[in-house]
Amino acid sequence: MNNFTFYSPTEFVFGKDSELQVADLVKKYGGSNILLVFGGGSIFKSGLLDRIENKLDSANITYSRLGGIQPNPLDTKVYQGIELCRKDKIDLILAVGGGSVIDTAKAIAAGVLYEGDFWDYFEGKEIPKKALKVGVVLTIPAAGSEGSGNSVITKVQTLQKLSLRTPGVLRPVFSIMNPELTYTLPAYHTAAGIVDMMAHIMERYFSNTKEVELTDSLCESLLKVIIKEALRLKEDPTNYGARASIMWAGTLAHNGILGTGREEDWASHFMEHEISALYGVAHGAGLAVVFPAWMSYVARHNVDKIAQYAIRVWDVTPNGKDKHEIAKQGIALLKVFLKEIGMPTTFSELGIDQPNIDEMVKRLHQNMGESIGNYLGLNAKDTQKIYNLMK
Amino acid sequence: MNNFTFYSPTEFVFGKDSELQVADLVKKYGGSNILLVFGGGSIFKSGLLDRIENKLDSANITYSRLGGIQPNPLDTKVYQGIELCRKDKIDLILAVGGGSVIDTAKAIAAGVLYEGDFWDYFEGKEIPKKALKVGVVLTIPAAGSEGSGNSVITKVQTLQKLSLRTPGVLRPVFSIMNPELTYTLPAYHTAAGIVDMMAHIMERYFSNTKEVELTDSLCESLLKVIIKEALRLKEDPTNYGARASIMWAGTLAHNGILGTGREEDWASHFMEHEISALYGVAHGAGLAVVFPAWMSYVARHNVDKIAQYAIRVWDVTPNGKDKHEIAKQGIALLKVFLKEIGMPTTFSELGIDQPNIDEMVKRLHQNMGESIGNYLGLNAKDTQKIYNLMK
Numbered sequence: 001m002n003n004f005t006f007y008s009p010t011e012f013v014f015g016k017d018s019e020l021q022v023a024d025l026v027k028k029y030g031g032s033n034i035l036l037v038f039g040g041g042s043i044f045k046s047g048l049l050d051r052i053e054n055k056l057d058s059a060n061i062t063y064s065r066l067g068g069i070q071p072n073p074l075d076t077k078v079y080q081g082i083e084l085c086r087k088d089k090i091d092l093i094l095a096v097g098g099g100s101v102i103d104t105a106k107a108i109a110a111g112v113l114y115e116g117d118f119w120d121y122f123e124g125k126e127i128p129k130k131a132l133k134v135g136v137v138l139t140i141p142a143a144g145s146e147g148s149g150n151s152v153i154t155k156v157q158t159l160q161k162l163s164l165r166t167p168g169v170l171r172p173v174f175s176i177m178n179p180e181l182t183y184t185l186p187a188y189h190t191a192a193g194i195v196d197m198m199a200h201i202m203e204r205y206f207s208n209t210k211e212v213e214l215t216d217s218l219c220e221s222l223l224k225v226i227i228k229e230a231l232r233l234k235e236d237p238t239n240y241g242a243r244a245s246i247m248w249a250g251t252l253a254h255n256g257i258l259g260t261g262r263e264e265d266w267a268s269h270f271m272e273h274e275i276s277a278l279y280g281v282a283h284g285a286g287l288a289v290v291f292p293a294w295m296s297y298v299a300r301h302n303v304d305k306i307a308q309y310a311i312r313v314w315d316v317t318p319n320g321k322d323k324h325e326i327a328k329q330g331i332a333l334l335k336v337f338l339k340e341i342g343m344p345t346t347f348s349e350l351g352i353d354q355p356n357i358d359e360m361v362k363r364l365h366q367n368m369g370e371s372i373g374n375y376l377g378l379n380a381k382d383t384q385k386i387y388n389l390m391k
Numbered sequence: 392m393n394n395f396t397f398y399s400p401t402e403f404v405f406g407k408d409s410e411l412q413v414a415d416l417v418k419k420y421g422g423s424n425i426l427l428v429f430g431g432g433s434i435f436k437s438g439l440l441d442r443i444e445n446k447l448d449s450a451n452i453t454y455s456r457l458g459g460i461q462p463n464p465l466d467t468k469v470y471q472g473i474e475l476c477r478k479d480k481i482d483l484i485l486a487v488g489g490g491s492v493i494d495t496a497k498a499i500a501a502g503v504l505y506e507g508d509f510w511d512y513f514e515g516k517e518i519p520k521k522a523l524k525v526g527v528v529l530t531i532p533a534a535g536s537e538g539s540g541n542s543v544i545t546k547v548q549t550l551q552k553l554s555l556r557t558p559g560v561l562r563p564v565f566s567i568m569n570p571e572l573t574y575t576l577p578a579y580h581t582a583a584g585i586v587d588m589m590a591h592i593m594e595r596y597f598s599n600t601k602e603v604e605l606t607d608s609l610c611e612s613l614l615k616v617i618i619k620e621a622l623r624l625k626e627d628p629t630n631y632g633a634r635a636s637i638m639w640a641g642t643l644a645h646n647g648i649l650g651t652g653r654e655e656d657w658a659s660h661f662m663e664h665e666i667s668a669l670y671g672v673a674h675g676a677g678l679a680v681v682f683p684a685w686m687s688y689v690a691r692h693n694v695d696k697i698a699q700y701a702i703r704v705w706d707v708t709p710n711g712k713d714k715h716e717i718a719k720q721g722i723a724l725l726k727v728f729l730k731e732i733g734m735p736t737t738f739s740e741l742g743i744d745q746p747n748i749d750e751m752v753k754r755l756h757q758n759m760g761e762s763i764g765n766y767l768g769l770n771a772k773d774t775q776k777i778y779n780l781m782k
Contacts, residue, residue, distance in 0.1 A: 001406075001631075001632060001635040001636065001639075002406065003405060003406025003407060003408075003409065004403075004405050004406060005402065005403065005404050005405070006402075006403040006405070007400075007401075007402040007403070008399060008400075009398075009399075009400035010398075011396065011397075011398040011559075012395075012396065012397040012398070013396050014394060014395050014396070014397070014651070014652070015392075015393065015394025015395060015652075016394060017394075018394065168402075210632070211631070211632030211633075211635065211636070213616055213619070213620075213636060214613070214616050214620075214636045214639060214640055217612040217613075217615065217616050218609060218612055218613070220612070221608040221609055221611070221612040222605070222608075222609070224608065225604055225605050225608050228604070229604075229605075240392075240602070241392060241601070241602030244392040244602065244652070245392065245602070245604060245605045248392075248605060248651065248652070249605060252648075257643075257648070260405070260639065261405070261406075261635070261639070
């Protein structure tokens with residue numbers, strides 16, 4: 001087990017009607033004049049935004065608004081938000097939505113208190129040391145941004161999709177999580193969210209660090225529960241227990257606890273970022289295409305952990321088989337599951353008929369360096385082959 | 392799954408040499424003139440206290456000292472600490488030790504900022520809203536106090552052993568955890584610590600709350616890893632991987648994550664508190680005696696979760712057996728394990744030849760109310776029978 005620091009200071013308020021506590025929580029964390037950040041139609045239709053604004057009004061909390069945040073959120077909205085915060089002297093940002101909305105709120109929160117261009121942080125030129133406080137009302141369980149110190153933003157001009165990871169500075173001060181708010185999430189987005197959280201676990205799980213049975217075992221448990229609950233949700237989208245499990249699992253998948261003491265991988269995420277940057281697909285759907293291809297490729301060179309995953313997560317029986325065969329069966333079962341929940345596993349199923357693989361490989365290594373990932377370091381030749389496996 | 396709030400704002404700094412960061416962390420959290428709280432001989436012998444004081448000296452952090460904290464820590468030391476803090480204008484308390492030392496530091500931290508008697512908090516007459524900051528250098532993995540908001544103190548005059556549970560106020564601001572510091576822990580105390588952390592998981596696991604597969608599964612994983620690592624440690628007490636797993640498992644067992652969304656039990660802890668209050672035994676050893684007896688008794692009335700535990704944690708094969716039989720086998724395997732790691736499973740093995748059961752039952756219900764526990768509510772007749780099973 002490696003040395004580590006783990007710091008997760010977010011207050012999670014979870015359950016039915018938890019959004020009714022929004023004004024109390026905003027006040028508790030010093031918000032009196034806040035910025036509301038949100039996305040598109042669903043929170044209007046569901047009345048959620050109205051309910052939140054009513055609560056804020058009743059508590060004499062004033063607010064400005066920044067709406068229309070889209071999936072794969074853009075830097076342009078961040079600049080707009082930073083300007084708004086400065087102009088309106090905002091003291092806390094409340095994100096109402098999923099990962100894109102929360103990531104935008106975090107980037108704004110860091111940018112407001114920085115004299116330079118907030119993009120410096122995403123390019124790794126500077127490390128954020130302070131930020132406005134961010135609170136969350138979560139509506140899409142997927143990205144885990146409600147419990148992480150991370151943010152992923154795409155720069156419109158260059159289509160660079162980069163991530164910022166901070167140990168603690170950007171963690172939300174509170175996250176309100178009501179599983180009932182996810183009842184109306186379409187099946188496709190529910191499934192994409194599920195793949196995203198599974199990917200967050202697998203990026204940590206596939207590691208060469210020794211003596212990590214504790215976190216291995218927690219990862220495997222969480223994956224198995226997510227798989228089971230995903231199938232239950234497919235049949236019954238308003239099953240509270242299943243929605244609640246999926247929602248909390250998404251947070252635990254990405255708040256860092258599963259990565260304690262181990263090297264993580266993240267090559268699949270970086271490869272997917274190039275797909276969604278170029279083609280605007282849902283991140284989780286992109287990961288459904290990347291992960292089996294990545295696993296098939298790396299298993300040829302470093303099979304142990306993929307075989308362990310096949311046995312422990314997908315119940316592949318090991319008797320008499322070599323590890324490559326076991327790994328292959330595990331990957332096949334992952335694909336069956338992905339199809340079962342309506343996810344693509346090829347470029348064409350993702351709606352990309354002629355993927356520009358050369359361009360993605362070029363941009364990937366420009367953005368992330370010559371070698372990406374840790375379970376197996378991948379150079380441009382490797383990633384080219386892996387993208388080709390997705391055809 | 393029930394509604395819940397989860398808030399765990401402690402910064403955990405884990406791994407080899409992590410204690411070298413003590414002065415940086417004290418400063419980071421605003422400590423400049425601190426109280427060092429510690430126990431007996433081992434931290435002198437190992438040179439740990441010296442090393443910490445040297446680090447503090449080099450950083451110009453001044454400190455007062457309160458040593459000699461004993462297992463089952465006493466209110467008298469808390470009063471002494473409160474006085475010291477007020478006299479010396481202490482701004483942070485650094486606990487160097489295990490659960491007793493940390494619990495004492497927390498009680499002092501709450502008491503300093505309270506005008507009344509700190510014991511009011513433990514009797515539930517008042518709820519602490521503020522406290523001095525507490526930092527930790529952990530030397531005994533067991534109580535989980537390094538990551539919890541709880542404290543357990545015994546009142547000398549009345550031998551009441553009461554616990555205080557706060558959602559966040561008393562959580563340490565940082566906890567330094569170096570598994571190497573536990574290499575010299577005697578086998579008996581290592582084992583007692585392991586039972587304590589297993590008990591913290593089981594108090595949460597045995598619950599009637601429905602739809603908690605997520606946390607059930609995390610509990611089971613953690614228990615299985617602890618059991619495996621305990622046996623490895625028995626053979627090889629300086630195995631870093633095993634020490635590290637046990638140390639981190641002890642924190643996860645009790646920082647609240649495993650209890651999210653579920654009713655917890657705690658009857659076994661309350662029953663043990665009466666044993667250690669009267670007979671001064673190690674808390675973990677006491678729990679080794681209580682838990683199998685409690686499980687045998689409650690299984691007669693509410694068998695489901697005990698049977699699930701037997702199957703999933705102890706790999707009891709269910710085929711053809713009724714749940715009571717399965718539960719029985721699980722409990723028997725727990726006892727075999729406890730004996731294997733050198734723990735007692737009866738009063739006499741605990742060194743108590745003539746337990747005053749009537750007195751324990753009387754005090755238990757005086758302290759904790761007519762009915763204790765949630766998995767099965769236990770009145771005085773029930774607890775009398777359970778204590779008798781420990782003979």
